[in-house]
Amino acid sequence: MHTLGLLAFTVIVFGPMIVLWGSVGNSILSGNEAWLALALPCGRKFTLFVRSLGLAASVSAGGVILGILVGSVLWRWRDGVGRYLRWFILALAAIPPYVHALGWSSFAYQANTWLQLWGLPDIPFRGFFASWWVQLMALVPIAIGLTLIGLESVDPDLIDAGRLLRSDVYSLRKIVLPLAAPAILGGGGFLFILSLMDYSVPSLFHVNVYALEIFAEYSASNQPARAFLLSLPLMLVATGVVFFSQSALRNAALSPPWRRRTWGVPPRVPSLLFWSQRVACAILLAQIIVPLIILILTAGSWQNIVLAVSSAHRETAFTMWIAVATALASLPLGLSVGNELINPTKHGKLWWALVTAPLAIPAPLIGIGLIAIWNRPIALGLYGTGLMPVLAALARFTPLASIVLLAQLRRVDPALIDAARILQTSPAQTWVQVKLPLLAPGLLAAACIVFVLSAGELGATMLVAPPGQATLTMRIYNFLHYGASDTVAGLCLLMTVAAMASGALAVVAVAGWSRLQNR
Amino acid sequence: MIEVRELSKSFGDVRVLDHVTFNVPASDSLVILGPSGSGKTTLLRLIAGLEIPDQGEIFINGEPASEPGRVLSPYRRGIGFVFQTPALWPHMTVAKNILFGLNGMLKRDASNRLDELLVQTGLTGLEHRYPSQLSSGQARRVALARTLAPKPRCLLMDEPLTNLDPDLKGQLLAMIKKNVGQERTCLLYVTHDAEEARGISERVLVLQNGRLNKIIS
Secondary structure (H helix, E strand, O other): OHHHHHHHHHHHHHHHHHHHHHHHHHHHHOOOHHHHHHHOOOOHHHHHHHHHHHHHHHHHHHHHHHHHHHHHHHOOOOOOOHHHHHHHHHHHOOOOHHHHHHHHHHHHHHHHHHHHHOOOOOOOOOHHHHHHHHHHHHHHHHHHHHHHHHHHOOOHHHHHHHHHHOOHHHHHHHHHHHHHHHHHHHHHHHHHHHHHHOOHHHHHOOOOOHHHHHHHHHHHHOOHHHHHHHHHHHHHHHHHHHHHHHHHHHHHHHOOOOOOOOOOOOOOOOHHHHHHHHHHHHHHHHHHHHHHHHHHHHHOOHHHHHHHHHHOHHHHHHHHHHHHHHHHHHHHHHHHHHHHHOOOOHHHHHHHHHHHHHHHOOHHHHHHHHHHHHOOOOOOOOOOOOHHHHHHHHHHHHHHHHHHHHHHHHHOOHHHHHHHHHHOOOHHHHHHHHHHHHHHHHHHHHHHHHHHHHHHOOOOHHHHOOOOOOOHHHHHHHHHOOOOOHHHHHHHHHHHHHHHHHHHHHHHHHHHHHHHHOO | OEEEEEEEEEEOOEEEEEEEEEEEOOOOEEEEEOOOOOOHHHHHHHHHOOOOOOEEEEEEOOEEEEEOOEEOOHHHOOEEEEOOOOOOOOOOOHHHHHHOOOOOOOHHHHHHHHHHHHHHOOOOOOOOOOHHHOOHHHHHHHHHHHHHOOOOOEEEEEOOOOOOOHHHHHHHHHHHHHHHHHHOOEEEEEEOOHHHHHHHOOOEEEEEOOEEEEEEO
């Protein structure tokens, strides 16, 4: 079963890329060497490439700064409900970026209406700035969450040892931040990649980016090899960043669960840092409140929301099918790979490289690769069915499931499994009565994360969705090009509630487990 | 000197320390003996300023450190604290770990102090190593050198010799005692090991159920 899981993972995740490499080879052999020039961005493409890098770098920098400022506040919350509540920040990462796009552009529109009434100039909310702000708001929970994981992974004795000798802010600067740096910078790296690969938000604000060019190239030429060659510069940069960030992911998954002390004396910070932290927290609060209020106001009434949701029942059902099927299928595959990742040998390191590599692949390319594989007569008639978006979502998100499951596997005491294996009447008994309950929080968390990401997937799904069928995300994305309406606001609210509920369930699963362990 | 008056501390419903009173004069040492969970570590953390007392007062060298409505920051108390684990910062070399607390000292003076401590603790030649490159005995010595570097007026030690081999234990004990005598430091040492307690000081208090209820001399 384990080998079968590894094989399925390799085929599903790497199959599209392998086929695309093959199509490049074929094209060159067929005399299309000139296509190789696509791999070198020049002229207009160079401008797009630089713009994409600039946008991604600025989103990443903003995320790291906000991550440190808010993360250092949440880090102090170790008492009462706060110690659980702070992890819900990660659930906010599940809200799709287009919800923020709609929320903030409607907010800017309202604000400008008021400014005009008072005879004041408009706030220009468009182009690069709007794309940057919306992407930052959509991705900042990841940066804050990873910063918090980094800060929490610092041994409390190391902090106390510093606080006894120097001021709290000096200890924070010289001890805590350097030790948490891999997670903080890793968070910055992930924001960079996610921003670099996203074309949905920039396209809504009429900013052309390189990722959109890949989609456009394929739509125009219908040549997988051309799209692949065009995306090489993007993948090269993203692979470098993934390589740089993967130690953070590995540390986060493998870090020992410190038995947290509550702060006897919470760290004191100078007033400049104190107020910067407050401003950052206010931005985070706005990140939550602004889109939510705008969506509720735009939707108008409960009747409108119900009407919007019921008018999209086909899309809702299709989205649910994709999300549920992907979440369930990702678990056995993720578990097989998680068991390899836990291995500290070279074998395990190779799997780490394989698991993190797909993060550097643009979503449209996965869709293009899947079309190249399945759009042929001998391909079991899968092409054009509802299984194609499931395969696309599996290719994109199974690596994440395996990392979440690795974290859970790491927290299970091997002695518990050994004890069961000695006493078991059959391997199935150990699986059902011991392994499954011990892995349950991780399985639930991984399923929730994959569920929500699959439901919000756009880049690959748009290419492989069967004719006449669309996901909620596709429908909302199409609507958004024509501005906000009560229908789109109602659908966005539905997606937000579903995303936050799934994210919260994942957080509760992991937090509940930690609480049990610390008893 | 350390003076503790009517100190109480609870965590939730659990009363960890209950009206604890004692003092440690300068150049003197006191051992607090008690089983695991008796509140020894909490007592040291309160004196160090890492916890806020619910009730009572702490004076260090005659100055109030913790009293109702006022808690002095840990680093302003002039206290050295050796933890149960070495707690060395893994991203800093031995030298940087030791120099961390030498704030405001001229570079040359700090360098001299570092050399002095390296010789004293037998760590000469290891100053450029990282904690991961040290044996457990060397790491304990670095932790001690780091604590002694700023010449603290009071030393708090939380079972620093647990799980060490007898030879190393003897060496470190001698070093601690020498420092207390030379620098006129006061020493508050907590342990659960009665034999170790006798090797440190003649004054031993027993902490049980949050109360100091016996003095063994």
